[in-house]
Amino acid sequence: MLDYLSLAALAAVVREGSFEKAAAALCVTPSAISQRVKGLEERVGAILLTRGTPCRPTAIGAKLCAHMEQVRLLESEVVHDLPGLAGQETGPHTVRVAVNADSVSTWFPAVATQFAAETGALLDLVLEDEAHTAERLRAGEVLAAVTADPTPVVGCRIYPLGVIEYVAVASPDFLGRFFDAGVDAAGLRRAPVLRFDRRDELQSRWARAAWGTEISSAIHWTPSTQGMLDMTLAGLGWSMAPLPLALPLLDSGRLIELPPHRRIAVTLYWQRTRLTARLLDRLTDAVRSVAARRLAPVQAPEQLPGHD
Amino acid sequence: MLDYLSLAALAAVVREGSFEKAAAALCVTPSAISQRVKGLEERVGAILLTRGTPCRPTAIGAKLCAHMEQVRLLESEVVHDLPGLAGQETGPHTVRVAVNADSVSTWFPAVATQFAAETGALLDLVLEDEAHTAERLRAGEVLAAVTADPTPVVGCRIYPLGVIEYVAVASPDFLGRFFDAGVDAAGLRRAPVLRFDRRDELQSRWARAAWGTEISSAIHWTPSTQGMLDMTLAGLGWSMAPLPLALPLLDSGRLIELPPHRRIAVTLYWQRTRLTARLLDRLTDAVRSVAARRLAPVQAPEQLPGHD
Structure with a gap:
């Protein structure tokens, strides 16, 4: 023992x-x-x-x-x-979960609220790129993860949650400076772009799918959902923004969607260890019910070139 | 060689x-x-x-x-x-800088915009807690840093930038549930609190300075400026929020400032390596001019207990 x-x-x-x-x-x-x-x-x-x-x-x-x-x-x-x-407990239990930054900035707070209200338990969120949260799960560092990786981790159960759509956006001023004759492949090879981190391939994927081109190597790196949106608004570069955050800015004209108005759909999954545990069951319920309301439904996989 | x-x-x-x-x-x-x-x-x-x-x-x-x-x-x-x-260059130069998350979510995008417009150079932002950005500088991983540590790093020049004020906030609903008889030390030892990460001591510092008490061990961890604000709005816990982000929410009544309306002032510094380099000079100019407009002026050090 x-x-x-x-x-x-x-x-x-x-x-x-x-x-x-x-x-x-x-x-x-x-x-x-x-x-x-x-x-x-x-x-x-x-x-x-x-x-x-x-x-x-x-x-x-x-x-x-x-x-x-x-x-x-x-x-x-x-x-x-x-x-x-119960008297021997040292306090409420904390569940450690890996979540991607864009989810924490959009739909995950509602999950935390529902889970905490129902169970009184606490959450310890670990930020990780959606393509790599599963690694944390595999390493046993977290008990569950929001991930873009559909491969089940050994010892885990996996649930598709829904789709977070990303839209290519830029400020009107930026478009005027770099694409005054309209967006095209040559412009995308030149115009500065914002990327979250080295693992963030969304911008490249969009440029390949929409225009069959690689993106410029003039990259500003900013590992913050809000910071990236603010820098896009300020005209530092174009970027892929989560649709729920971009929508009000597109409506008010502060951001403009780049043609051909093609979006990148990232399907998110919930993976949790198979341990039979009430807290994980309740967290799973909260994740699935909020995701059903806040994410777009999962569709047949789009055949995007380079979408792997 | x-x-x-x-x-x-x-x-x-x-x-x-x-x-x-x-x-x-x-x-x-x-x-x-x-x-x-x-x-x-x-x-x-x-x-x-x-x-x-x-x-x-x-x-x-x-x-x-x-x-x-x-x-x-x-x-x-x-x-x-x-x-x-110039023809031998491989493209614009990228300057790697450590910045704390709250700065990236508030005043730093304006710096990036000014710097990029003036120089055409690119930024690679590395997120680090404001109390620990200097470590990155010491390790040589970044060329400059926004830091709360007034100790000059060897080989660096240091400039005081200004003060980012933090305000203790909670949602009206949360206050009703945990502090219906008013905020007091006993309530703070019980009420759930949000913390950014293990290095985030702001909540403890405020509770000690304002109420002479330790905070509850019921902690939700959420390493995202926006996520923490959203979870505070959703009533998951109280938290210390950067004043610029909290202000509109306090005005609209969606958040309420906890009495005794005492604020924690964190002085931010800019440390840059002494290398004579035009790009670092221009970045320093941009950082100082935006900070002068967006941060509160540096005052005589407040004598907060536990403010070390």
């Missing part, structure tokens, strides 16, 4: 970032935390934490923390079924 | 994330990229890249990339001064 007192100390250091804060969270002294982690490292025979600001888990440390998360989730079940144990 | 063809290949793999994309960016074959990186590793006598999705630099690889960034910046100077060389 693993020593869960020590595991809890390890998990607290990783969650809080330092021995001092972990001690405060668990209401013990920092030296107690340090002894527990050290004892665990001796028994495991490996370093579990990189000491620093913040302290980070090693690969083995992360595995133990992921295990601890799952044990905690199962524990929250037992406590729920045996109200007599 | 270092082999800059190989260094450029290394930097491209780190920037683009894979050998294939680096090859496309440099218009060579992936095997040429692979040979150059391998050759460099043999000469340096160390592994420079962790092969994966994406490829990441090792500590030594990151040092070489940081050096490459600085050489590129200096090169952009030479090309600017000797227009005859």
